[in-house]
Amino acid sequence: MRFMVFVKATKESESGALPKREMLSEMGKFNQQLIDAGILLDANGLQPTSKGARVTFNGSKRTVVDGPFTEAKELVAGYWIWQCKSLAEAIEWVKRCPNPHDGGGEIEIRQIFELTDFPEVPEEVKKMEQHFAATKK
Amino acid sequence: MFRIESPKLIAGLARITRDIGVAEELAQDALVAALEQWPRGGIPDRPGAWLMQAAKHRAIDFVRRGQLLERKHQQLGHELGAPADPAEALVEALDDELGDDLLRLIFTSCHPVLPPDARVALTLRLVGGLSTEEIARAFLVPVQTIQQRIVRAKKQLAEAHVPFEVPRGDDLAPRLASVLEVIYLVFNEGYSATTGDDWMRPELCEDALRLGRVLAGLAPGLAEIHGLVALMEIQASRLAARVGPNGEPILLLDQNRARWDRLLIRRGLESLARAQAIGGGVYTLQAAIAACHARADRPSDTDWHAIVALYGELARVAPSPIVELNRAVAVGMADGPAAGLAIADRLADALSAYYLFWSVRADFLAKLGRTAEARTELARAAELTTNARERQLLLERAAKL
Secondary structure, three states, rough: OEEEEEEEEOOOOOOOOOOOHHHHHHHHHHHHHHHHOOOEEEEOOOOOOOHEEEEEOOOOOEEEEEOOOOHHOEEEEEEEEEEOOOOHHHHHHHHHOOOOOOOOOEEEEEEEOOOHHHOOOOHHHHHHHHHHHHHOO | HHHHHHHHHHHHHHHHHHHHHHHHHHHHHHHHHHHHHHHOOOOOOHHHHHHHHHHHHHHHHHHHHHOOOHHHHHHHHHHHHHOHHHHHHHHHHHOOHHHHHHHHHHHHHOOOOOOOOHHHHHOOOOOOOOOOOHHHHOOOOHHHHOOOOHHHHHHHHHHHOOOOOOOOHHHHHHHHHHHHHHHHHHHHHHHHOOOOOOOOHHHHHHHHHHHHHHHHHOOOOOHHHHHHHHHHHHHHHOOOHHHHHOOOOHHHHHHHHHHHHHHHHHHHHHHHHHHHHHHHOOHHHHHHHHHHHHHHHOHHHOOHHHHHHHHHHHHHHOOOHHHHHHHHHHHHHHHHHHHHHHHHHEEEEEEHHHHHHHHHHHHHHOOOOOOHHHHHHHHHHHHHHOOOHHHHHHHHHHOOO
């Protein structure tokens, strides 16, 4: 099974302040544990929402809202993709993660839908998917 | 949680006890102690360290009980002088890098003295942390069968006095081949399940990938480990595209490439680059061939000449009629069906009982307009395959001609 593991943001991470060297070192060690266990598939930090945007959909209307956004703890500051045998295992690994931010924080775990969960699709959709895949690099 | 910790515990203990059966028992004892004490006192901050300490205490007791003491005392003598408590000193002296112990455990559980299915069961249990139930379910055999396999395997290792170590020098290459074979066996069982109704069991592919990645982390200097991981990542990337809505298998060139997992492809290509930077070998070459397909957004983008060259290399390094047959297919795509057929024709003696041989020939014949012959050979292929879905596919192809 695969899981996306989100690190929620805080005021500090949203301020654009870079993490302290000690935190980076601790996190680096943790990531190495994940690699050594063969479960780390991907990992990325996300820049603060001040560099991002949202697009709201309303019927055919599209509205662009520039960041920054409020409610830091609802925002995502970074994510991993892990391969684990179960949610229980993923939770166990998250517990071993060093505190992602000074003064606490939250990490959310979500299981990824596998394409094998979805059977093959009709010809028309397939052609569309293939066209899309071929045009993106 | 135990799945995470037990391979490390077993590995560390095995170095002390020199017997993976005893190591496993001591690890279990430590885990049982944790189960008893943690609900009361709370889970410790560093559970791994707690478990290792608990396991070491038990190992000290075990050693004190004298089974190993005499032998080890002599060994230790010149390493540490005269320790106050030889048992404790022994255990403390073995506080080395855990990585080495895990590597030793992998090589030991994959020792060629054991039959392949025993190696698979033992490795999945001790290194993969799978329960016997999980292994039994994965291979569609009764739990007792797996349990017996594991018990027998441990006994065989003890009777053969298999040393708990990483092989060196000339021994390394064949022993590594044995390890890679075990991992790829597990992968293939998941990728193209040989028994049961499913065509694939993706969980086994994940288990194999995980074992491969762990091994790559432990022994990063060995090219073929990265080669095998690359091959598995790229093959696994196609899992969602290989089966149709009715469970029918879909050939590579007919697959919907939008369903190929880009993350796994990226990882596979990275592993391949690592392998090629160090050296290469059979798995690396196969991974390179798989990479040619992975890089093509559409079948028509496939670099067939590169694939032909790679099969040529593979044929030199590990010649076999199957490799030659695959080379014939690639040549057929690169240089036309007549060229491919010429190569396939030379394999009739070796492969006449292999259903894919006839299927490949039929494909060439059909492209050359020799439809009647193609139909005959597809029928022949259908007779020879043991997989019901494959047979159906072949008969459908024949009908469409």
